[in-house]
Amino acid sequence: MTNKRFYHIGFGLDDLGSSPPKMALLSGDPQRARSIAQTHLQDVRLLSENRGLNSYMGYLPNDRPILSVTSGMGAPSLSIVVNELLQLGIQQIIRIGTCGSIQPHIPVGSIVISSAALCRQGAANDIAPVEYPAAADPFLTVALVKAARELEFEHYIGITASVDTFYEGQERSDSANPHLMRSLQGITEEYQRLNILNYEMECGTLFKMGGVYKFAAAAVCGVVAQRTVAENIMLAQKDIAIKNAIITAVHVATNFE
Template identity: 35%
Template sequence: MSDDDADESAEPMDSEDPNDDGEQYHLEVGPGDVADSVLLPGNPERVEKVVESWDDHDVVAEHREYRTATGTYDGTPISVTSTGIGSPSAGIAVEELARVDAESLIRVGSCGAIREEASVGDLVISTGAVRQEGTSKEYVREDYPATADYRVVSALVAAAEELGYDYHLGVTCSTDSFYAGQSRPGFDGFEARDSDEKIDELRQAGVLNFEMEAAAILTLASIYGLRAGAVCTVYANRVTGEFRTEGERKAAKTASLAVKYLAEMDGAVEDADASRWHAGLSIER
């Protein structure tokens, strides 16, 4: 029988939704495969570096750019799913993780700083993101804010402080292009229209860094009622011209510890019979 005949004889799907059977179409994870909190690096090879500081882990799925592992960090359930490069694939990850009951998502990556004070090897913890990418615009109007959940930001700051890492807190710019979109020259010196003006405007507005996924993750998480945040290690400083892959594991260690703190924050809310975590509630340090 030919491949064409096989296709014609296949049973029709009961639903247009490719995830109808519970296993997600792209991530290939199902209910119970991931913890409530999931770290989101871009590079699938970074998954093994993320889990180095965990107590244990198992790789539960691997398909295309998406590699997922689940384990524990200091006794706290935790997962990691790589998203590939850019907001379109990161948006797919958010969609499918939400469908298998993930509740907290933390982007873990690298970035280029556009302010001198954010040195190579430092961390940038995003409070929000400029939506200079197209994926989130497919979901909601352009003036809808991409904001990080205040609990995730608090947990990331607490983790960076505990680990003794230098970090910066502020707004990130997410782009669809590593080159033209981030005001870098393209092939043969090509420069995008208004390239210099764009980066100057962002600097003057206090934007700290460029990367390619945070805005979509934050926007979709907000729409779906999930907690989300982002922490990136600075690899490049666009002001000083430095570029080094330094401190690669800092963001992963910070995010992993932040997941533990989020669990403790949730416990403090339950113990206090409060409606949500606030600064008046303590967490164990």
């Protein structure tokens, strides 16, 4: 089966060489996956651009092989990509994403490291029951926190709300549908009182997959919106938030044992 190229990610074990990587950096945005590979890895090879799921293999400064892979937007796409990566022998996955802060003390431009997720995602329900904990791997998570401290990046660690939709699910009314269902009206304030830090759309399912499939999953996200102030993304601080999230994850990938 080594010559098998997986249907969605578009590459297989033969494409990874004699010492295949055990870790993948996962980005929703194909441009971010490419930027990570081109900026932070050496001897980079494009593995596939199948379905816009751009995937790259390269080497860290310590010559450790690693993948930079696109998951696509949302948990259903991520679940497919992660499943196929695990069939190739990947054992650790760090999601590098973006998020919106729902706590007033967490500013745009900072990073959030998710210790666990309130998982409101349909894809996750096909993997484990609703009650199954969506918890990040503690060792990878602590490594991310240590890296952020060493790099002196403003960072926060805590629980993330992982939801399936960018607009309704995150209580945005400035959209094509300003009429939110009653069950979603006031949900952000409720989450604030539960000490949830941020909204995003993937890590709850990733964490549940980690528990069920027995791999180490973690997530670091750049804060690109401050939802206690406005619904829109703050483009001026977006680049620094994403850059710091990437550098934190690459630092961990380089030094993680």
